[in-house]
Amino acid sequence: MMHARMGRWVTAGWVLLGVAGGIGVGCGSDGSAQEGPPGGEQAQIPVGAEDQERIDIGLRISPVPLKLEGLDRNLVGLGSYILNAQAGCSDCHTQPGYLPGGDPYQGEPEQINTTNFLAGGKPFGPGLVSSNITPDVQGLPGGMTFEAFLALMRTGREHGAIIPVMPWPTYAKMRDQDLKAVYEYLRAIPPAQPGMAPPPAP
Template identity: 55%
Template structure:
């Protein structure tokens, strides 16, 4: 008899296979420029996700791609997780890397007086950092603080991320919707 956890894993795997099949035989998209890159990045995103993902009602393809962008490319954990690595697993100290899953993307890293990284995990409404997709994209594209539109984010490397495709930003947002909510700094 298949256990509950095994059934969920099988359902998730089937969803991913179906989604990759829909992307085409090589999983390629014109905007990627490389054949098969979507399928490989999506699969890797699921392999490296440091927390259990909630996929119900979400686009599994975007969640996997978002995990890849957040956890393999974007370095979001470095600032939005405090501390970023689990005890004994800090690669900067020659230890095997393991993200701090208990505080994954819950913010709290201080960059000086009145400057603390925000919590990116879903709020009570399921919105990452309490932002709608449109608000999230605006923050990344313009660097304007969502709580004070006249203030630019000073530490967030939004000038680098603003060149991401809309699809990449949607994927990051979808991944953030899939991670567990954590208490922490929401401003």
């Protein structure tokens, strides 16, 4: 929403790189969705060696535990790599970003705030607050279906209005597969609540 918040997807203004490199979105050759094994992870999409390295890194660096049941492990891993190693989404969507004594910008060993990871709450000026993009009670990141998420990333619009700050023109250039990977990672992380905003400057 655009009243007391900046929109669902206020993110750091860093360039997201399209790195899926041949990873599909879980569709058959005719474009039909492929169902995964019941009760477990989806069937894994074949990937090349370079992509597999990114996937392995992504799964290793996720600061929060991942729920992979019903999801494609490869897409989740790639999404984690894009989000945690390239896009810096946590810079805007985690408040505070680091634990006390764990801010690498202060020369401290990095300790990410996992309690409020990607739960929003960071202020960006009057009426502008980053949104919670963790799964809702239905398991949808920020309450959005993939179709709604994809449309938002392609157009930068929510409820007909352009979302301020979010660098959607960059995201709009990404492949559907890359955005699907980001979405799948957001589905796999735990729900969380926003942290406390810092007090206003005197």
